[in-house]
Amino acid sequence: MLKSGILAAAGAAIITAAVSTAALADITILAWPGGPAETALRKVVDTYNETSDSKAELLYFSRDNFFDKMLADSAAGSTEFDVMLTATYNVGKYAPFMNPIDDLITEDVLKVFPQSAIDSQAFDGKVYGIPMDLGLHFLYYRTDLIDELLSNDEWKAKYGEISEEYLGTKMEPKMPDAWTWDDFIASALFFTQSINPDSPVRYGTVLQMKNLLFNIMIWQGTAASYGGNWLDADGNITVDSDAYRKGLDIFKKITELEATPGDSNSYEYAEANGAFGTGQVAFFIQWSAAYAEFVNAEDYPAIADKFDITHQPAGPEGPKTHFHALGLGIN
Incomplete structure (x- = not known):
């Protein structure tokens, strides 16, 4: 269910509405705070919650030292969040504390994301993230x-x-x-x-x-x-x-x-x-x-x-x- 939740939210790339207020979530997503990235993801999560039997909620750390805290928590085996942010420039740092998701990269996914986008979330030949947006x-x-x-x-x-x-x-x-x-x-x-x-x-x-x-x-x-x-x-x-x-x-x-x-x-x-x-x-x-x-x-x-x-x-x-x-x- 967790993997299908990521695919539904990120792979489908449906961006509509606002974040869930469910007190007990099946999926907790640690995401990047502020700006259009947060706005868009809140809409994705709301749509997911409206259309799925499971529920997701968002968790945010401070922008300052965000990646240091995410690394410390994931390395310590934290269960505070199920889904975490990945980025081209540091996915290798977090890979030892993540589950590869190569089995999610189906032909349907490749109709949405080109292989180059999938490769941007890979390290040592394994895929660790579903791409959400490109920054340039x-x-x-x-x-x-x-x-x-x-x-x-x-x-x-x-x-x-x-x-x-x-x-x-x-x-x-x-x-x-x-x-x-x-x-x-x-x-x-x-x-x-x-x-x-x-x-x-x-x-x-x-x-x-x-x-x-x-x-x-x-x-x-x-x-x-x-x-x-x-x-x-x-x-x-x-x-x-x-x-x-x-x-x-x-x-x-x-x-x-x-x-x-x-x-x-x-x-x-x-x-x-x-x-x-x-x-x-x-x-x-x-x-x-x-x-x-x-x-x-x-x-x-x-x-x-x-x-x-x-x-x-x-x-x-x-x-x-x-x-x-x-x-x-x-x-």
Whole structure:
């Protein structure tokens, strides 16, 4: 019943309604707290409870140290939860304390999830989770501001002056899907009022720099686009490299020139969304999950019908993004 419960909830991917309030659940699911992931899973669980003889309820730990607590509890043989979070980047850490679910990966499941998605939840040839969602990064930008920049000769001239002063090269504005990281920096400076008093928004961009794993994932696209990788072919750490120094320099320059809010070192997903959603930021890099939030005009009226998305800026290796899948597996 437990395995079929995961398949019904995750494999069918039905997302409708809100969480059960059953006092005694047959299945307790430890899940990732906050944001669209929690909202969606609550709806899945409610649908499951309405359509199944067994009942499920959700359990949440604090976002801070979530994975450390989940590891400690599962390693100690905790029975507090039956189903637990899996993630591409750490499924191997929890695999010794989980049940493989290869027998769930039927032809029907593969009609819903491609093999690559299933592989994202595997370790040492065994599958430990059913994928729930994919996380990757987009460049979100204000279409009205970019359209004006590309058509207004005075703005173009100012853009050239600012890029020449701060980057040493007189640059011309481009559509965001053609940006390099230098275009990203130049545009961030142009749309920052402390540098360009005529900017209609206060900041060019907003960086997420709280000391947090997920913020490193967002930043990773900078270094990767310059050829940076965490490890070489022999497993040696390679962060002491030109690619990683270049990635750091991009964020450093934007921060020092105050083209991101001054308290960005305390920002993660929610704070960055708030800054862009108020209409005071021209563009930023954010998780794909944010798109579903921003298209809700009632929640973000300041940017309603005024933004679009594209891939991250390119380095010599082209545009790159971190990506991973989150899923659910059996404790």
